[in-house]
Amino acid sequence: MRQPRPAPWTEKIPAYVPGTSKDTIAGRYGIKDPIKLASNENPLGPSPLAVQAMESAMAGAHLYPDPDAVELRAAAAEFFGCRSEEVLAGNGSDEIIDLLCRAYLTPGREVIVPGLTFSYYRIASLVCGAQVVASGMRDFHIDVDDILHKSSEKTGIVFLANPNNPTGTCLPEGEIRRLLDGLPPETLVVLDEAYAAFVRQSDFLSAVELIDSHPNVATVHTLSKSHGLAGLRVGFCVAGEPVISALARIKPPFNVNILALKAGAAALRDADFLNKTLETTWQGLDYLYAEAQKLGLAFVPSQTNFVLIRIGDGCSRVYEELLKRGIITRAMTGFGLDDYLRVSIGLPRENEAFVRALREVL
Numbered sequence: 001m002r003q004p005r006p007a008p009w010t011e012k013i014p015a016y017v018p019g020t021s022k023d024t025i026a027g028r029y030g031i032k033d034p035i036k037l038a039s040n041e042n043p044l045g046p047s048p049l050a051v052q053a054m055e056s057a058m059a060g061a062h063l064y065p066d067p068d069a070v071e072l073r074a075a076a077a078e079f080f081g082c083r084s085e086e087v088l089a090g091n092g093s094d095e096i097i098d099l100l101c102r103a104y105l106t107p108g109r110e111v112i113v114p115g116l117t118f119s120y121y122r123i124a125s126l127v128c129g130a131q132v133v134a135s136g137m138r139d140f141h142i143d144v145d146d147i148l149h150k151s152s153e154k155t156g157i158v159f160l161a162n163p164n165n166p167t168g169t170c171l172p173e174g175e176i177r178r179l180l181d182g183l184p185p186e187t188l189v190v191l192d193e194a195y196a197a198f199v200r201q202s203d204f205l206s207a208v209e210l211i212d213s214h215p216n217v218a219t220v221h222t223l224s225k226s227h228g229l230a231g232l233r234v235g236f237c238v239a240g241e242p243v244i245s246a247l248a249r250i251k252p253p254f255n256v257n258i259l260a261l262k263a264g265a266a267a268l269r270d271a272d273f274l275n276k277t278l279e280t281t282w283q284g285l286d287y288l289y290a291e292a293q294k295l296g297l298a299f300v301p302s303q304t305n306f307v308l309i310r311i312g313d314g315c316s317r318v319y320e321e322l323l324k325r326g327i328i329t330r331a332m333t334g335f336g337l338d339d340y341l342r343v344s345i346g347l348p349r350e351n352e353a354f355v356r357a358l359r360e361v362l
């Protein structure tokens, strides 16, 4: 039959699998308010200053938002310690990843993506007709040597989440520098720092500090995790001006909506909320480590707001039994980690409910 056909490479694109929603579990098991520890969201809710800013912005909802996001970019520049000209705002960092791929990839180019990482890098690369080359992992860490080994003149982009999702591990400054030293200046190195605010490892370096010396570095940031605005969709690219102007040329004109512009700027200035978020996350992580140890379960020490816990045989049964008890975690089967659950840090009572349910199920 004659019909429009999508680009041939779209057929190979795997669907993004999101965390199971509270509504799904509420409906399936008749549970009133399930606890969602599946998508690394902020358990404290949105920043109160962001809520206030949204309330005031609502009356302007009939107007188009500022296409240049001037106020939001200025707030981001202050937060990240760079200039506004080095910031582009996006509809979540997913859009930033998309824009980077659309700007720097052509069909046939290669993209190096670590074997265990955020799945959208692969999807966004395939959308552009690029070939995805998986690099190996070394004990849950990104393997810089393998990335260098697999890079060639065909490599358009190297994606690297630092800290990484779903492993929670972080590459130290020395490894990032070694990677940059070993790659040609034509390869764009995308360092996704979605979880950078949560890092406690002392040898971590935000790659924002490298953008002036390395025109091939683009950093990615989000307000979905540390700033509690996942539902509003605010993300940033922080990079040298040539990268920012390439993205600015191809972005949809009004990509960040009027509520997100105002709430994002307010959230970036809400230092109290960020401090409370970090305190809650770090206490929650330490609590889960201690409880996992008591249960004899191994885990991967994390620099993020989630942790991978090794459940062992019967992990999928444990995952399902937790769902029945109203606790939503993330099964890692899609990553080939059949024995592991990824658990986002919640409020203390949510973490305790998870541990109680886990103990019961085990």
Ligand SMILES: Cc1ncc(COP(=O)(O)O)c(C=O)c1O
Pocket (backbone or CB within 6 Å): 039, 040, 091, 092, 093, 094, 095, 118, 161, 164, 165, 192, 194, 195, 221, 222, 223, 224, 230, 233, 234, 235
């Ligand atoms: C490493 C990483 N990058 C980017 C994102 C996407 O975040 P956003 O909500 O800003 O699109 C996520 C979301 O889980 C993530 O884990």
